[in-house]
Amino acid sequence: MNTTIETILNHRSIRKFEDKPLSNEQIRTMVESAQAASTSSFIQAYSIIGVKDKDKKKRLAELAGNQSYVENSGHFFIFCADLHRHAVIGEKEQTDVTMSLESTEKFIVATIDAALAAQNASIAAESMGLGICYIGGLRNKIEEVTELLEMPKYTIPLFGLAVGYPAQQTDIKPRLPFHHIYHEEVYNQDLGSYSEQLDGYNQTISDYYQARTSGKRTDTWTGQMANMLKQPKRLGMKEYLENQGLTKR
Structure with missing residues (x-):
């Protein structure tokens, strides 16, 4: 087993960080690692928004469900599905790309691209001795997050990634067989x-x-899942996506 595989298999979510920001070099390394991920048809349909400002991190923590580790992270990354640049490309090349941008297929492509990029960034962070925690709670108040980040049409903030120096180590949760x-x-x-x-x-x-x-x-895993799934969440997501110009077809 090599060190890359050891890093991957040693993953655990970190929810308590030291009060120490990431360096610009660490941030750049993570973003460049994200960019090295595979991307469907070279479309590169994602963007990453980094947040250093303490007040903005505090607000994002509140919007994500009062998750303090968002505010107290060394750096907070937000991974976005992004087809806005492709709308700009359509105008630049004088080509009508609207039907493609508004298709469910291209939304899936953008979501996969962002997820692949985020996982590369996460492995890069962990290889540098940093800890990470994915934050899907941004979608709890996705309209407010969209406004806070001044996001244009054809983009959505999919999830956050809190990164920092671990202040505590947690156990690795056993995965499915x-x-x-x-x-x-x-x-x-x-x-x-x-x-x-x-x-x-x-x-x-x-x-x-x-x-x-x-x-x-x-408690058991199936019990956890049943209790979670009996309460549907974020049922306004379809309308939000359509308002952003996505999944109309």
């Missing part, structure tokens, strides 16, 4: 083995929480 994630040739629809794998994973997660909390918490 290998054979539950990895299917060969076809999707495994054997409900018996599928359910058995989930039962085994539930026990693993329950043991993890029990050890971590000295027996105060023993």
Whole structure:
């Protein structure tokens, strides 16, 4: 096993950072690493907004659900699906690209591009001894975030990435079993083995929480997911996307 794989497998979310900003060199290294990620048809349909200003980070923390580690991070990155530059390209090249930009397919492409870029940036950060935490909570108040960041049409802030020097280390959460994630040739629809794998994973997660909390918490993964999914969230997202000029087709 090489050091790159060790860095990847050692990932954990960090939610407490030292009061120390990232250097400009670290920020640039992360962004350049993000740019090295694969991109569909070379479209590069994403942008990254970095936030250093303490007041703006505080406001973003509030909008994300009062997540203090947004405010207290060494640097806060926001990864955006971005087809605005392609609208500019259409005007520059005197070509009507509207139907493509407003298609669900291109929104998927932009979202994947941004996610790939973010994961490259995260691995780069962790390889430098930094900690990271993804922040999907920005979508709780996505209209306010859009306004705060002065984002144009054909863009949306997908998620944030809080980065900094870890002030504490957390345990690595056990992931789903290998054979539950990895299917060969076809999707495994054997409900018996599928359910058995989930039962085994539930026990693993329950043991993890029990050890971590000295027996105060023993919940299962399927229980967590069922409780989360029974309460639909962010149901206004479709309307928001259409207002931004996306997913109209």
